[in-house]
Amino acid sequence: MSESPTSPLGAELQGTLAFLRAAESLKYMTRTSWTSNGQQETVAAHTWRLCLMALVLAPHFPGIDVGKLLRICLVHDLGEAISGDISAALQASLPNKAEQERADLVQLVQPLPDTMRADLVALWDEYDAASSPEAKLAKGLDKLETILQHNQGVMPAGFDFLFNIEYGAAYTRDHPVLAALRTVLDTETQQRAREQAAPPEAS
Template structure:
C-alpha cells in the first residue's frame, strides 16, 4: 500500500513539528538534575500504562496508550504550564487545544480528527481509559518530582493534593498514590531539615 505524496509530506511535517516535545521542558527535573522534557514524561506515562494494564480489567490498552500519547501534544506549540501557575490563569486546556489543532493541521483529515477526538476524550475524562490516563498522568508527575533533583524552593507538599480526584476511584491507583504520598511527605521533611541546617549555619556566630 502506498501513501499519496501530499499525505506523506504532511505526516513528515507533523512529526518534525512534534520533535519539539523532545526539548520542551516541564517544571520537573530528572534524577541527574537535568530538566525533564514533555516527551520523557509521555514516554514513562505510556510505560506505566503498559506495565499496569493487566491490573485494569476491561480497559482497552491500545486506546489507553493512544490517549497517553496525545494528551500533551499541544505543548509542542505552547509549552508546559505548571499546575501551580495554572491557578487563576486563562484556561490551559483551551490554549492547548488550539495549539493541538495547529500541530495536527498537516495530517490527513482522518488522522486530525482521531487525534483531536482522543485529546477531547482525555480532557473531559469521557471514558474509563481517559479517566485512567488522567490518574496515571498525575501519578507519573508526582513520581518524577519525588525522584528528581528539585530546586530548593520546590513545594513538595503541593503534590499531596495534586490530582487527587483522578487517583482515588481505582484501587490500584489508590495504592500507588499512598506510596507516593509517603515519599512526598518524606522529601518535604528532608527539605525542611536541610533548610533549618542552612539557616542555623548562617546565623551561627563566628569565632573571633
C-alpha cells in the first residue's frame, strides 16, 4: 500500500522528491570547461567523473573510508544548484564565495529530514575545511578532474592552460598517487599550452 502524502513517511518522501527536483539544475548548470565533443561541461558531469575517479583509485587509498570519500565528492558542489559555478580564475576576487555556496546548500537541503540535512551540510563543511583525510583527498581529486577535463576538452581560443600548473597544487602534492597523476596532467597541460601558442599552419 502506498504512503499517504500526509503520513510521516509520505511527507518525508515528498520532501526528498522536492530536494531531488531542485538538485536537477546541476544537470544543466555549466562550468568553465568543455567536453571532447565541444559541449560545455555541467556541474553534474564533473561530479560524476570525480566520483568515478575516487572509486577506481580507491585501492591506492588504504585507511580511507571510501564510502565517506564518495559522499563528500557527491556533496562538494551541491550548493551550485542554486547560484551556479564560479571558475577558479575568478574565485580570488570573490572572498565570500564559500559563504554563498554554503548558504545555497543550506537552502537546497531544507526539504530533507533533519538528520539527512545535517549530514549533508556537515560533509560540505568537512570538504571546505579539508578537515579529514577523505576531505583532503576529495579536494585533490577535484582539482585533478578539472585539469583532466581542460586537457581533454575542446577549449575556447585564448584559454589559459598554464593557470592549471599551479591550480590546487597544495592538495595534490602530498599523496604519492595524486602527485603522480599531477605530473602526467601537468605535462599534458604544457603540451596544450604549446599547441595553443603555435602559429596556425599555412593552408
